[in-house]
Amino acid sequence: MPLLEVTNLKQHFTTKKGFAGNKTVVKAVDGVSLTIEEGKTLGIVGESGCGKSSLGRSILRLVEPTEGSIKFKGKEIVGVSAKEMKELRKEMQIVFQDPYASLNPRRTVRQILEAPLIIHNIGNKIERKELIEDLSGKIGLRKEQLSNYPHEFSGGQRQRIGIARAMALNPKLIIADEPVSALDVSVQSQVLNLMLDLQQERNLSYMFISHDLSVVQHISDKVAVMYLGKVVEIADVAKVYDTPIHPYTRALLSALPVPDPTHVKNRVILEGDLPSPSNPPTGCTFHTRCPMATKECREIIPPLEEKESGHFAACIHV
Amino acid sequence: MLLEVKHMSLSLKRAGKYSKILDDISFYIEQGETLGIVGESGCGKSMTALSLMQLLPEKARLEGDVVLQQKNISKVSKRKLEKIRGNQMSMIFQDPLTSLNPLQTVGVQVEESLILHTKKNKKERRERVLQLLNAVGLPRAEELIDEYPHQLSGGMRQRIMIAIAMACEPQLLICDEPTTALDVTVQAQILELMNEIKRETEMGIVMITHDMGVVAEVCDRVIVMYAGKIVEEAPVIELFGNPKHPYTQGLLASIPKLGRRKEKLGSIPGTVPTPGSMPTGCRFADRCPHVMEICRSVTPEMIQIQKSHQTACWLYDEKEGNENATTRSHELEAALHN
Numbered sequence: 001m002p003l004l005e006v007t008n009l010k011q012h013f014t015t016k017k018g019f020a021g022n023k024t025v026v027k028a029v030d031g032v033s034l035t036i037e038e039g040k041t042l043g044i045v046g047e048s049g050c051g052k053s054s055l056g057r058s059i060l061r062l063v064e065p066t067e068g069s070i071k072f073k074g075k076e077i078v079g080v081s082a083k084e085m086k087e088l089r090k091e092m093q094i095v096f097q098d099p100y101a102s103l104n105p106r107r108t109v110r111q112i113l114e115a116p117l118i119i120h121n122i123g124n125k126i127e128r129k130e131l132i133e134d135l136s137g138k139i140g141l142r143k144e145q146l147s148n149y150p151h152e153f154s155g156g157q158r159q160r161i162g163i164a165r166a167m168a169l170n171p172k173l174i175i176a177d178e179p180v181s182a183l184d185v186s187v188q189s190q191v192l193n194l195m196l197d198l199q200q201e202r203n204l205s206y207m208f209i210s211h212d213l214s215v216v217q218h219i220s221d222k223v224a225v226m227y228l229g230k231v232v233e234i235a236d237v238a239k240v241y242d243t244p245i246h247p248y249t250r251a252l253l254s255a256l257p258v259p260d261p262t263h264v265k266n267r268v269i270l271e272g273d274l275p276s277p278s279n280p281p282t283g284c285t286f287h288t289r290c291p292m293a294t295k296e297c298r299e300i301i302p303p304l305e306e307k308e309s310g311h312f313a314a315c316i317h318v
Numbered sequence: 319m320l321l322e323v324k325h326m327s328l329s330l331k332r333a334g335k336y337s338k339i340l341d342d343i344s345f346y347i348e349q350g351e352t353l354g355i356v357g358e359s360g361c362g363k364s365m366t367a368l369s370l371m372q373l374l375p376e377k378a379r380l381e382g383d384v385v386l387q388q389k390n391i392s393k394v395s396k397r398k399l400e401k402i403r404g405n406q407m408s409m410i411f412q413d414p415l416t417s418l419n420p421l422q423t424v425g426v427q428v429e430e431s432l433i434l435h436t437k438k439n440k441k442e443r444r445e446r447v448l449q450l451l452n453a454v455g456l457p458r459a460e461e462l463i464d465e466y467p468h469q470l471s472g473g474m475r476q477r478i479m480i481a482i483a484m485a486c487e488p489q490l491l492i493c494d495e496p497t498t499a500l501d502v503t504v505q506a507q508i509l510e511l512m513n514e515i516k517r518e519t520e521m522g523i524v525m526i527t528h529d530m531g532v533v534a535e536v537c538d539r540v541i542v543m544y545a546g547k548i549v550e551e552a553p554v555i556e557l558f559g560n561p562k563h564p565y566t567q568g569l570l571a572s573i574p575k576l577g578r579r580k581e582k583l584g585s586i587p588g589t590v591p592t593p594g595s596m597p598t599g600c601r602f603a604d605r606c607p608h609v610m611e612i613c614r615s616v617t618p619e620m621i622q623i624q625k626s627h628q629t630a631c632w633l634y635d636e637k638e639g640n641e642n643a644t645t646r647s648h649e650l651e652a653a654l655h656n
Contacts, residue, residue, distance in 0.1 A: 047501035047502065047503065048501055154589045156589070157589075184358035184359055184528065185358070185528070185530070185569060185572050185573055186358060186568060186569055186572045186585055186586040187358075187585075187586075187589075188572070189571075189572035189573075189574075189583035189584060189585040190585040190587075192574070192583055193582055193583055193585060196580060196582070211501070211502070213502065213576075214573070214574045214575065214576055215574050217574065217576060217579060218574035218575075218578070218579060218580070218581075218583070219580070220579075237579060238579075241576065241577075251503060252502060252503060254506075255502045255503045255505065255506035256502055256531065256576075257505070257506075257509065257529065257531025257532050257534065257535045258531055258534060258535075258576065259530035259531045259533070259534050259558070259570070259573050259575070260534055260558060261534040261535075261554045261555045261558050262555060262558075262559075263534070265535075267506060267510075269506055269507055269510055270503045270506075270507070273471040273472070273473050273474070273501075273504060274471075274501065289503075
């Protein structure tokens with residue numbers, strides 16, 4: 001049984017536009033199904049506006065999903081009461097992108113790390129102190145730094161504090177939403193190494209959301225590629241990166257600048273920009289930019305099918 | 319030589335005190351060459367670009383010489399500088415949304431430098447604007463000319479910025495993180511456009527970026543900056559294949575590479591020192607795996623270790639490469655002790 005099983009999840013937002021307040025529906029997540037196994041990492045990759053962050057938030061029910069089912073350890077969590085959800089959140093935590101905005105500037109690091117323990121009534125004062133000191137050691141903070149405030153730390157240190165806070169309750173699943181995007185490469189690698197170490201030590205599962213293809217490739221076991229609210233390809237990391245099927249995945253991978261000046265480029269340049277998610281194209285949403293698009297693509301919504309064993313893609317031409 | 323920067327230093331006033339942001343920067347660019355300036359946030363790469371353009375905050379202290387086409391532009395009047403900016407050299411900024419005027423149409427903004435720097439009449443200017451919009455790969459230029467920036471996507475806005483910068487066919491183009499705010503498929507389009515411009519013109523380009531992938535893709539020669547100083551300079555293939563400075567080595571080791579999965583990445587411990595509290599000696603010493611005694615007391619100078627490969631590190635000897643590297647530093651260390 002997978003740790004997390006998401007079936008046909010939809011997250012639609014209604015916005016009002018203009019003086020008449022005409023309602024428009026943005027389908028941020030539009031029928032996503034995926035699973036995460038225990039101790040494994042699922043990478044979610046896509047460009048801005050593809051719905052990858054909305055997907056993460058909706059799985060934790062930080063926003064209420066519009067439709068679909070989310071099963072954590074076999075138990076349905078859509079529709080459960082706030083009280084039950086609080087219990088479940090002990091086991092599912094989130095790390096946010098911006099390490100500057102996600103830590104309370106008026107609290108010391110000790111208070112920040114203790115907050116989840118207090119909320120969930122874990123241990124007494126002395127036990128909590130031990131737990132926090134143990135955690136801070138893992139992320140490379142000295143004991144005396146615990147009484148410092150977030151502004152006294154660098155971006156990388158802050159992100160490690162964010163990870164420690166998510167780890168405090170010893171969760172099974174961490175949803176990391178662009179956790180290294182705000183960081184410089186040398187610091188980014190420190191955070192990635194920390195995440196890999198913690199995973200090995202505690203048999204953690206990650207859902208790693210990022211726009212950075214090389215980072216996702218580095219940390220993931222399985223990868224889902226999203227485009228305008230839909231998963232267009234999902235498979236083991238090696239399959240997605242070495243033998244991509246969907247034309248979008250191929251273009252995306254070929255667009256990535258390779259840090260090697262001797263690398264020979266064979267680039268598929270996509271035309272145009274991402275369409276607006278509030279007014280997506282008909283049929284296959286990628287047809288406006290796809291080099292393989294035909295008349296059928298404008299009409300048929302391609303289902304996510306198993307094209308090769310364990311390798312799913314949503315395209316009628318492959 | 320198109321541009322030569324000699325011993326440029328920049329101090330900015332912060333909290334009533336001047337602190338040095340750039341410290342003794344020297345480099346050059348040939349015609350038709352693309353020079354990459356890389357480094358992490360706070361290393362001074364953007365400030366280097368702004369210093370070249372002299373787009374600096376009030377009370378900034380800029381020292382040294384900037385020589386553009388045999389003419390020293392560091393000491394010229396504001397008036398004369400305005401004749402050079404946008405004409406002989408121009409700049410593309412990171413965020414195309416905040417660098418375009420939201421209240422003016424695309425056409426007016428592209429036309430502006432033509433009005434300032436050329437004697438073209440209205441009709442000729444319109445023709446040139448349309449030609450520029452076509453050249454940067456924008457569709458339906460005729461309509462676009464009357465549209466406003468908010469009607470365009472990020473990639474289109476960046477193309478407009480490039481059109482504005484190219485309007486007067488400058489000899490030098492300075493690009494400050496031109497693709498950082500863009501999605502990867504759009505970034506690929508813009509890099510393709512930049513490579514096209516490179517092929518078609520004899521322009522010198524300064525490409526400032528933190529992305530080693532972008533450097534590998536468009537640059538001919540690279541400068542690595544750390545904490546306001548240049549630490550290494552080499553042709554792009556040499557830099558990636560044979561990095562010398564421990565900082566460059568650390569930087570390259572920390573990039574996740576395609577094909578290697580779940581491996582431990584290299585990383586550089588510690589953090590960059592801040593302008594107010596620069597250590598004496600080598601600024602990288604506190605984070606360097608090869609740190610020696612001398613590193614903490616004497617600042618290493620840039621030395622030539624191979625033809626067109628320079629670095630500022632005590633590990634190396636002039637022209638000897640790394641083999642008998644430490645003799646010079648041993649001598650100096652001995653001298654220090656006496």
